[in-house]
Amino acid sequence: MRGVVKRFGETLALDGVDLTVPTGSVYGLLGPNGAGKTTSVRVLTTLLTPDAGEARIDGIDVVADPHAVRRRIGLTGQYAAVEERLTARENLDYVGRLFHLPRSRVKQRATDLLERFDLADAADRVVKGFSGGMRRRLDIAMSLIAEPSVLFLDEPTTGLDPRSRLGMWDVISELAADGTTVLLTTQYLEEADRLAEQIVVIDHGRVIAEGTPEQLKSRIGGAMLSVRIARPENRERALGALSPLCTGQVEVSPDDVAFSAPIIAGDGVVPGVIRALDDAGVDVLDVEVRKPSLDDVFLVLTGHTAGSEEES
């Protein structure tokens, strides 16, 4: 995907996105709601035509030859797109036939996939009674029926309970182990961290960071430090005391009393911070060290939180 631009009326959904997914890897597309993750997936899966730029799957242009692209991809969207009035096996049979696979092959693949996704016992039950996790597993199985060279998973765990989410992670890890190329979008840093070998962070339709989870984490730091001070006039002194301790830019709230920054977590961090502030003559109200959230990633990478830009 190179320089892809997509506009919806006034909104610029994709503002020149470059993306290269190596074969056989799990690639994480990370970003907040409305960042352009789904739009990217829709361009790559031929559902949307880009306004500019080009996108290729296995070297085939998605605009010039969408039909050939569709034969090579599997798509699992944000909704479990299953026919809930049919059984699990019938759903697989239905999609397999729409891929124009031979009947015997569809049958064999369906049996294998039902087994592999732990749906063999429920194979001949109508999907309507399935749990959210079972629907998702069936949904992914349907996307895999024609052995696609790229599988698109658009927020595969959104809306799942924690247990189903863990189950889904196992499924995706197994796919990766088998060498399937997976493009995974997610809002959850933890999910991308756990599953993806390579992560791209997008925001406002632009790629803002790219790397392995370790590389990104090192940019973010191991943990996030939050400090509240009593008097805003101490802003500069607090900044002076905190900056040497932190691994990145220290962000200050508009009222000049709250500070946050990435920091290396470890013993003695909190006392160290308090001592430094105390030495600088700053009254401290609150010090907290916690694991970075996705918001922190965005704070560090873009200087604003995931949601705040939309309001301003």
Next chain:
Amino acid sequence: MTSRVMWMLRDSWVEAERHLRIIPRNIELLIFAAIQPIMFLVLFVYVFGGSIVIPGFDDYDQFLMPGIFAQTLVFGSAFTGIGLADDLQKGLVDRLRSLPMSRSAVIVGRTVSDLVRNLFTFAVMIAVALAIGFRFTGGAWNAVAATVLLVLFSYALSWVQAIIGLSVTSVEAANSAGFIWMFPLTFVSSAFVDPSTMPGWLRTVADANPFTLVTDAARALYNGNPVGNDAWWSLAWSVGLIAVFSALATRKFSRSTSG
């Protein structure tokens, strides 16, 4: 080219089969689909039947029932839009559009399976009509010709409904939007009364309504009255609607995504 047509037909059949497979599993829906037209038939015949006189018809029932057949079949077309809106809302349309299948097959399969369901409803209705005194006085072949005209017109409207279903954002909206225009379409027509009794402006509308044309043609054939060119004109309307709206609906489908 031929292979593209073959693919389209095959994909359409897979789609139609998806819907047809479900019909026998949903007995409740089938029962209610049959009850509604029976209710219409019985209510209209017994409530209005005694008080309306149509010039040229000794028996109002023979005038009325073909009108109800026509209305019921036309109402049945709304299921196409509702079904497509449901597919769209559930994300199934996104999945289908990402498959290497024919673009028009999803709607062809849907309209054809709705046609089959409509025929079932029609058969039940005919049985009830015969039981309460309706007679095919025009003979069997004319009755078949009349039925073909009605079913074809309903099929044509299925394509109009497809566009509505793909344009709205929820199944509920598809339900309202699909049915609301059916009322003026079927009532401002010759289905229940002679349009010459309507106020002048309304009569103009009723006379121009293609539904009037189709109903008149079918009614004449069922009753063995001279049909004139009405049959050809109603055939032309149906074919024309299918040609225009199948192209528009397929285009709409190729651009639709959920959310």
